Amino acid sequence: MNYAKHDAKAHARETMRGIWAAALNPFDADLNLDEAGLRRNIRHWIDDLKIQGLFVAGKQGEFWSMSLDERKRNMSIAVDECAGKAGTIMSISDQNLDTVLELGRHAQDCGADYVVVHAPMLSFMTDRDEALYQYYKHLCDRLDIGIAMWSHPDSGYLMEPETCARIAELPNIMAIKYSVPREMYVRLTEMVGDKILVSTSAEPDWLDNIEELGWQLYLCSSPPYQLQTANDLRMHEYTELAFAGKFAEARRVRDSLDPVRQAIHDSKPGGKPTAHGKYWQELLGQVGGRVRPPMLELTDAEKDAIRKAFEGCGLKL
Template structure:
């Protein structure tokens, strides 16, 4: 059993607590590529106490889970739960190509008191119609686990889960949310089909406000913008989210729109082949702990670092 709610109460618990802006954490490594626990704690404290995020999505693709051992992934979960206790929520990324690893990470998450887990749809080869396979995958996870499960689907895995499939999976008792990284017509349809059974979210910060206003969304289960486009003295994502939840839509749009130069500056220097390294260097320029990426990822070149510094300088973000 989850330490916070019974399995049959997972949906109700999520409806009450799985709210606001939840950012995907980056994982800092030392120069020798070992896990930088002190640096991770420092980042967690900044995200939780300074940026006051609603929750954190720990060790997903942004966090380089694919280059980490199971023991390291568990350790990042533990550190996040410790630092977040009483302050914000934690969803742990248990995605893996091996089902036993998924279940091991999920049970560890339950045991240490994480709020929810997120599991990416399985990587499937030679499949043209994956619906029955994917449904059975999540049905088995739901049967085996008590903790609330968030689905995660993205074109990177080779297929898109249909809104109808997601709605069917949403009927399972402890399926509580989805990070649905698809075009708006698909996630809008899922919201219409099953928005009362599953919290629908997508990764795009630029679409978040419209989805609060037009679709009634309460959750932004996202990537890195909440700690890359906000600082101790400039928290416009938090600000427009709060205004939107208060029904002050015009004010919220004005604040959201004022971030356009920062969004454009961030995109302008981002290399196509090494997004995690770019994220980590931008973090360092904001005073957070970044560090190198692990293979197979590539670190930034000196020229790419210079372009990043120039982009931040024209972003309009307030740094102090």
């Protein structure tokens, strides 16, 4: 780490800017992590697509299907490929707290920039504020690296803005990936916008959030490498236009991607989001690979439908 624990908030505000993408992990025919394929994807994302940071070993990466050693290896590969070229934030999320801490220490030791921790499942609990505060405080007390919160319906609840604002006072809490309705993340931004970085994964809202909320960070999902090619950098383009205050022009570029967004939405089988994302990557010339159980593979008919949608979406290859 190249910052002190108490400087995590300032360091994040200085270094976390622009588009950060959540990496899908390619698995080979035998369901092993395809390390060469992952490295190739990372180089393409950084060098060709100008992605400024990667969210590694998260839900997009099927972390729940990976062993502890595989998750550590996943982090180390990303740090190696991103070094000096892009930032890294490692998901150390797990229901087992000892696993979270072990992964957090590995992230610190391997040179990651930050970590992100999903809100835990809290069975039978309705008043969650104190439990969540103590959970993140426990991590902050034991890790020096900057920690981002992460709230998503998969936990079975959403962290309230007031709870997030309380946790944001902890010294090395520096961001939140807040996958919630817009009114909730607007309220949180108004509460803590000068303390931590607030972001959400909804790409269509990214431009509005730059303009209306002063956001500087897209953290993050797969659109940055599914909506773009080396010859078609419209997400990067509209982001840079927005940062320059050219919002009308940025909006025209953003809206021009609607056919691509629609093609992805309309061709995605509801029960196979990860396999769809990986096949879309393959159509773009990236390394997709297989999914691990319990995720489901695509049928040939589903692949045909996705390919037809892709061919008509207007992306320039």
